[in-house]
Amino acid sequence: MIKARGLARRFATKTGPVDAVRGVDIDVAEGELVGFLGPNGAGKSTTLRMLTTLLAPTAGEALVAGHDLLTDPAGVRRNIGYVGQKTGASLDQRVADELEFQARFHGLGKHDARRRVAGLLDRFELRGMEKRTVATLSGGQQRRLDIAMGLLHEPRLLFLDEPSTALDPQSRRNLWEHVRQLGDDGVTVFLTTHYLDEADFLSDRLLVIDNGTIVGEGSPDELKNRVNGDLVVLGTPQAALVATRFADAAVDGEKVSFRIPNGDRALPGLLRDLGDIGVELHSVQVHRPTLDDVFLTMTGRSLREEANVA
Numbered sequence: 001m002i003k004a005r006g007l008a009r010r011f012a013t014k015t016g017p018v019d020a021v022r023g024v025d026i027d028v029a030e031g032e033l034v035g036f037l038g039p040n041g042a043g044k045s046t047t048l049r050m051l052t053t054l055l056a057p058t059a060g061e062a063l064v065a066g067h068d069l070l071t072d073p074a075g076v077r078r079n080i081g082y083v084g085q086k087t088g089a090s091l092d093q094r095v096a097d098e099l100e101f102q103a104r105f106h107g108l109g110k111h112d113a114r115r116r117v118a119g120l121l122d123r124f125e126l127r128g129m130e131k132r133t134v135a136t137l138s139g140g141q142q143r144r145l146d147i148a149m150g151l152l153h154e155p156r157l158l159f160l161d162e163p164s165t166a167l168d169p170q171s172r173r174n175l176w177e178h179v180r181q182l183g184d185d186g187v188t189v190f191l192t193t194h195y196l197d198e199a200d201f202l203s204d205r206l207l208v209i210d211n212g213t214i215v216g217e218g219s220p221d222e223l224k225n226r227v228n229g230d231l232v233v234l235g236t237p238q239a240a241l242v243a244t245r246f247a248d249a250a251v252d253g254e255k256v257s258f259r260i261p262n263g264d265r266a267l268p269g270l271l272r273d274l275g276d277i278g279v280e281l282h283s284v285q286v287h288r289p290t291l292d293d294v295f296l297t298m299t300g301r302s303l304r305e306e307a308n309v310a
């Protein structure tokens with residue numbers, strides 16, 4: 001569905017050139033839900049804007065939904081849906097009018113437009129809101145309307161730019177269910193996010209971008225498995241003694257933490273060994289690596305800190 005090679009974009013600025021995207025290769029198969037994860041300024045939006053024909057690459061090439069990005073941008077546009085970060089709907093329009101207008105814009109006759117709008121209103125839980133103006137919808141409802149608008153011409157490939165930004169936790173969860181449903185319906189989805197939990201929940205496969213370069217790729221689980229082991233945190237008055245037995249162990253008061261592969265399986269033997277040398281334990285925790293740990297391992301920086309700055 002997407003095959004990009006060496007895609008790059010350089011911006012000329014007053015202070016000199018900025019290489020926002022430095023030659024990325026991207027492959028997305030039909031039916032996949034791929035998350036494009038990276039901190040602010042990593043190059044996600046620039047890549048997305050190139051893949052959706054909104055911005056010309058300065059180098060590289062791509063096939064998107066079967067059409068050449070450089071020689072047939074109109075073909076690309078006909079076959080993809082794009083939902084940007086800001087709502088695409090006119091705030092003073094009624095919900096159904098806005099959808100029908102967009103459907104007609106895509107060349108559908110009145111009857112077909114009504115039928116398709118009705119299907120999308122059902123699918124995105126917008127029934128009963130047809131006559132309300134867009135401005136009166138909640139943030140979550142507006143996002144669902146945005147996605148419905150992106151699907152009016154029934155594209156097989158949908159691009160979503162930061163779908164759940166600024167939504168409350170319940171609306172985010174609801175939106176995620178809708179996005180997963182798209183995947184189940186066979187729509188290929190390529191979405192950008194700087195939220196680890198979103199990437200984890202939604203993506204079959206993740207591409208991690210930092211500083212204009214792809215630094216990691218794999219399913220959320222594969223990426224987590226690349227981090228060197230699970231984090232074990234033990235509470236013990238003999239923290240310093242325990243620390244001498246593990247490489248890179250960190251002591252914080254009566255807590256000692258270290259990483260070991262397959263922590264849950266290794267733990268019983270490890271606790272027995274510590275008991276044998278007289279270590280007294282009052283708490284034991286094992287944490288699976290998070291995508292934040294993955295990002296830290298790959299780039300040396302914490303994605304969470306970056307995301308919080310936003």
Ligand SMILES: Nc1ncnc2c1ncn2[C@@H]1O[C@H](COP(=O)(O)OP(=O)(O)OP(=O)(O)O)[C@@H](O)[C@H]1O
Pocket residue numbers: 011012013018019020021038039040041042043044045046047194
């Ligand atoms: N029109 C532009 N002119 C100059 N520099 C730009 C332009 N657009 C983006 N950049 C720079 O390119 C880099 C990548 O920006 P981009 O918006 O693609 O990142 P992002 O990963 O989408 O970030 P965010 O999560 O904040 O949207 C940043 O350093 C940004 O400042």
